[in-house]
Amino acid sequence: MFENLKEQPADKILALMQMYRDDPREQKIDLGVGVYKNAEGITPVMRAVKAAEKRIWEEQQTKSYTGLAGDPAFADAMIGLVLDGAVDRDRIAAVATPGGTGACRQAFELIRMANPKARVFVSDPTWPNHLSILNYLGMETVTYRYFDSETGGVDFDGMMADLKDAHPGDVVLLHGCCHNPTGANLNMVEWQEVVNLINENELVAMIDIAYQGFGDGLDEDAAATRLVASSVSECLIAASCSKNFGVYRERTGLLMAISDKPEQTKLNQGTLAFLNRQNYSFPPDHGARVVATILNDPELRADWAAELEEVRQSMLGLRQQLADELRRLTGSDRFAFLAQHRGMFSRLGTSPEKVARLRDDFGIYMVGDSRMNIAGLNQATVPILAKAIVDAGI
Numbered sequence: 001m002f003e004n005l006k007e008q009p010a011d012k013i014l015a016l017m018q019m020y021r022d023d024p025r026e027q028k029i030d031l032g033v034g035v036y037k038n039a040e041g042i043t044p045v046m047r048a049v050k051a052a053e054k055r056i057w058e059e060q061q062t063k064s065y066t067g068l069a070g071d072p073a074f075a076d077a078m079i080g081l082v083l084d085g086a087v088d089r090d091r092i093a094a095v096a097t098p099g100g101t102g103a104c105r106q107a108f109e110l111i112r113m114a115n116p117k118a119r120v121f122v123s124d125p126t127w128p129n130h131l132s133i134l135n136y137l138g139m140e141t142v143t144y145r146y147f148d149s150e151t152g153g154v155d156f157d158g159m160m161a162d163l164k165d166a167h168p169g170d171v172v173l174l175h176g177c178c179h180n181p182t183g184a185n186l187n188m189v190e191w192q193e194v195v196n197l198i199n200e201n202e203l204v205a206m207i208d209i210a211y212q213g214f215g216d217g218l219d220e221d222a223a224a225t226r227l228v229a230s231s232v233s234e235c236l237i238a239a240s241c242s243k244n245f246g247v248y249r250e251r252t253g254l255l256m257a258i259s260d261k262p263e264q265t266k267l268n269q270g271t272l273a274f275l276n277r278q279n280y281s282f283p284p285d286h287g288a289r290v291v292a293t294i295l296n297d298p299e300l301r302a303d304w305a306a307e308l309e310e311v312r313q314s315m316l317g318l319r320q321q322l323a324d325e326l327r328r329l330t331g332s333d334r335f336a337f338l339a340q341h342r343g344m345f346s347r348l349g350t351s352p353e354k355v356a357r358l359r360d361d362f363g364i365y366m367v368g369d370s371r372m373n374i375a376g377l378n379q380a381t382v383p384i385l386a387k388a389i390v391d392a393g394i
Contacts, residue, residue: 012128012367020365028363029381031372035248036311036344039378046246048304052293056286065282068273070096070254074288077295078254082209082239084219086226093257093268095276096283100210100240101129103255106275107206107236108133110257111171113271118204120171121163123147125181125347125369130173130208142166147182149349152337154184160197168202171236174228176209177221178343181371185215185342191224195231205232210240213308214315215342233260241291243344244308250287315344318377325386335389344375350394362388 016032035043069075075094083092097103111118120139122130123146134141142165145158163172174194177185186194198205205228215221229235234257241252257268276283294300323339338346348370358364364385366372377385 016365016367019359023363023365025363027384029365029376029385031364031366031374031376031385033376034344034373036243036246036375038314041378043246043248046304046307048294048300048307049245049247049290051300051303052290052297055293056289060289066096066285068276068282069094069269070283071285071288071292073296074292075254077292078239078241079256081218081295082212082222082237082256083226083229084222086230087258088262090262091258091260091265093259093265093272095255095269095272096285096288097238097253097255097276098251098280098284099242099253100208100238101133101253102251102280102283103238103240103253104130104208105133106255106272106279107238107257108137108139109275109279110236110271111204111206112137112139113275115169118169118171119166120173120206121166122173123159123175123180125371126173126175127181127208142170144172146180147184147347147349149347152184152335152341152347152349154186154190156186156190160193163194163197163203164201166201166203169204170201171204171206172198173206173208176207176212176225178211178215178345179208181345181347183341183343183346183374184337186224188223188227191227195228198228198232204234204236205229206236206238208238211243211343212239213244213305214312214344217312218305218308229258234258241287245287245291245294245304247287247290250290251284252287252291315374318374318379318382319346321379321382322374322377322386325383326389329386329390341374344373345371346374347371348389348394354392354394357392358388358394361392364388 013032020030037043074096079092079094097106119142120134121142121144124143144162145155148155207225207228209225212218212221237256239254242248257272259268294304320339323336326335327333350370352368355366355368355370
């Protein structure tokens, strides 16, 4: 049997991580792996997470299974965080999942069950796990233009032109705040135009959101997701807690299915629970319980929000420092878009060959499409990166 297995494509991020580890140079910079790092290069456990875990350790009486949908307190807390009443609770079915990737997987499974002919429109670029799962499930995908390498912003006209080719029942996979790997985001006027197109063409919206609080603030970052969810008849939202709560390894996510009819919610909820049962039965609970504990305790929530704001401001400061240093070195504003991007990532918009030169000549590791993790920098390494970008002819 096993001799029939075929070699699977290597994960580019994991391969890049191994190359970085094997590089003997002392001066090297890892901008590939998508985790937040502080100035010391550490991905810290947040203060509120430690406090919540201590409370759970002291008070928890059992490790028995939760329900198929996970702890209801977690679902309610996350729905409040992401939507804040933008959609009536009786229209929302929700299940806990193993991280945001698990939520996406369950969402794609649900789409395939509900409408096997549905095509999923994905941005160019999108995250590799989107395409990998969709291809594995045999679902048809269509790309729409998103990133403009010349401006470093969104090619909105191209995006809208491509989405107009979607048929009724097709799904448009959208990125919540800071989520597209390029760092470029739509503004609220553009989001409204996307909503109008979805409604006019009878499409289904799906939003992947994992970085709420990393851009302009918790509520500001959720505004687009709330607009979409409250304006369309059906919507799927895959939410992750890995980044903004720093619980990466706990695999903590939530999938929401929103319909325009409250009577549909019961069927949606049962279907999501069924899908959980088929894939992993009961979802992980520890991270979900930590998040629910934080969000439902005013003191812990305030401390979490304060530390998250420190993280946000740190990344904004690094962005501005990098844009300023590149302006000083080049005498131009052609890298000003880096300060306008939001979240952990930015895409330089250069060739794989020049990315390879950054790695080979300067010890700077980023993904081949020039996506880099801004949180992998600190004040001391920003000038090193800026000089390397100029010296590499980017």
